[in-house]
Amino acid sequence: MSNPRIEPDVRYPTVAQIRDAEAATGLLAGGVLMSRAAHGVASAIIDDLRATGGVYGRRVGLVVGSGDNGGDALFAGGVLARRGVAVSAVLLAPDRAHRGGLAALRAAGGRVVAEFGELDVVVDGVVGIGGTGPLRPPAAAVFDAVGTRSPRARVVAVDLPSGVDADTGEVHEPAVRADLTVTFGVPRRAHVLAAPQCGRIVVVDIGLGHHAADGAVLGSLSDAQVGAAWPVPGPFDDKYRQGVVGIVAGSARYPGAALLCTGAAVAATSGMTRYAGPAAAAVVDHHPEVVVADEPERAGKVQAWVVGPGFGTDDAALIRLRTVLAADVPVLVDADGITLLAQHRELLAARTAPTLLTPHAGEFARLTGEPLGPDRVAAVAACAAEFGATVLLKGRATVIAAADHSQVLVNEAGSSWAATAGSGDALAGIIGALLATGLQPAVAAAMGARAHSVAAHIAAGSPGAPIGASSLVAAISDAIRTLRGQAGPASSVGGI
Structure with a gap:
């Protein structure tokens, strides 16, 4: 007879706990965490492109919101453009797009467009873990158009598919359904509670530390x-x-x-x-x-x-x-x-x-x-x-x-x-x-x-x-x- 208590191999923190872990690094103000996140997103997309025919000359579209999630996508687009990828971006809120990320994209040869042509990959940089509710109509219209014009395009979500609640996993329709989700430091609750919406999960180490998920109530056994x-x-x-x-x-x-x-x-x-x-x-x-x-x-x-x-x-x-x-x-x-x-x-x-x-x-x-x-x-x-x-x-x-x-x-x-x-x-x-x-x-x-x-x-x-x-x-x-x-x-x- 046995009666062990087994500690979960993976823990899933709440949004508030993730925010605390980010703040504890002291790296938010200098943009270090965003830079690391963006390079992680770009690397994951490069790996995905390599698995489906190579990197140079491929077409990636960024759907960019007004927050840090959009900044991650724009900086990642700059990295991809420097690798020979044709990167274009639709800005859902042009006046509030991340300035540094937008400058990096343009400096690398990326373009801002009103609508996408044919794509191999579309990147969801609309909202991150702080988002609530479904996709707003302008964002939903962009993804609908991609689905019509490029039905085989891979969907990559930055941190979390937009329209999915980070803490509960509730899917608010319309919502993005990703083939690949790239997240940072530790997986979020929604990655396990709404896994079909997230696709394959890649967790990028951005320096949150080994204790980023300490105190998280939800966990899973390996x-x-x-x-x-x-x-x-x-x-x-x-x-x-x-x-x-x-x-x-x-x-x-x-x-x-x-x-x-x-x-x-x-x-x-x-x-x-x-x-x-x-x-x-x-x-x-x-x-x-x-x-x-x-x-x-x-x-x-x-x-x-x-x-x-x-x-x-x-x-x-x-x-x-x-x-x-x-x-x-x-x-x-x-x-x-x-x-x-x-x-x-x-x-x-x-x-x-x-x-x-x-x-x-x-x-x-x-x-x-x-x-x-x-x-x-x-x-x-x-x-x-x-x-x-x-x-x-x-x-x-x-x-x-x-x-x-x-x-x-x-x-x-x-x-x-x-x-x-x-x-x-x-x-x-x-x-x-x-x-x-x-x-x-x-x-x-x-x-x-x-x-x-x-x-x-x-x-x-x-x-x-x-x-x-x-x-x-x-x-x-x-x-x-x-x-x-x-x-x-x-x-x-x-x-x-």
Whole structure:
């Protein structure tokens, strides 16, 4: 059994924290940070051009706003022009364009134009992390024109795609959708919360220092961290010491939920999986290693429970939920279990053992009594505080808030291959098995979400094809091997 606290490998500061880190360098007034940022943007664009046919003679257009973001773009344009790139700029606010950046662009041979011709790359220098709301009509019109005239042009965002909120990741339409985003010092929250809008992220070192993200609440675990912490049999372990998880899922109407949840739990760890519910015959037929019972009180001893996937919302389901929540072990509540819990909050009042709630957006709204707002990090943290439970909000960017307010973790799946019926049942099974090994709920949730994402990638293959949840479950073992391989040779020894 293990119970490590794992510090996030990457932290995502707020805009205010980034501003403080920039000010702490003492390099703002002299333009040193802007110069470093601009050279970083130019270098990233040069690398991108090289990958698609070379640099000299290529056509880059700058869409320039009035702030420092526009200054970064203009100075970067000057660097590109000196490398033989044909650089043109549309100034959205000519009277307020960055004077030094504009002079540098013109001195290098760049041009200011009313509209672009054909482009290979268009650079979004409209607004940066201080921007709010959608693209204003003049800016939106410029990008629309580029899309019509140069549909294959690559879109490069400076710091953040304009129209995307830096702290919440909310995408205000119309907004820029980038192929590449070049940011500075440390990644921003929106880079993980709105990853599809940002494309590939390049982080340029501009001298903010190693502690620029200190104090940031939001973080993510690396694949290497997840692989290194994954529970595997040690030299003195038996099936009980490795964790026994109980699954209460499925019904006559939804037997598949029981099979997917149980199958995922079996694949996630090598301890023991017990199943209790009306789908017992189907479960043992598909997974003969599972010990089955008709009701949770007859299932035997477990070290964690998973309750709710596909088990209905009738009186029998409520009785099973009460039984499971009365146990003094960690409990993961999912799907129908969350719907029932929203109606019977008193069931959590007497619990002292950890509880993990895993809603999707609709279930989250039922649980809290209000729609999920744009700030998912704040909403999940508030829900965790209200219920005294760890909360995992499902999504491409899955957000997890610890019950004790110590961590908010995020897993960016990297794709939407897992957006398929039954996928959430599999996620519950993976995380439940990890809970049974003694991992802290937030850590178990983040590790399970990462393995779930990797399994979906593996199941989809390359270049990718739609998958079902059964294919995802079948890929869980390969996903764990992939993650453990990222942790290096030490992860193959066994034990944690």
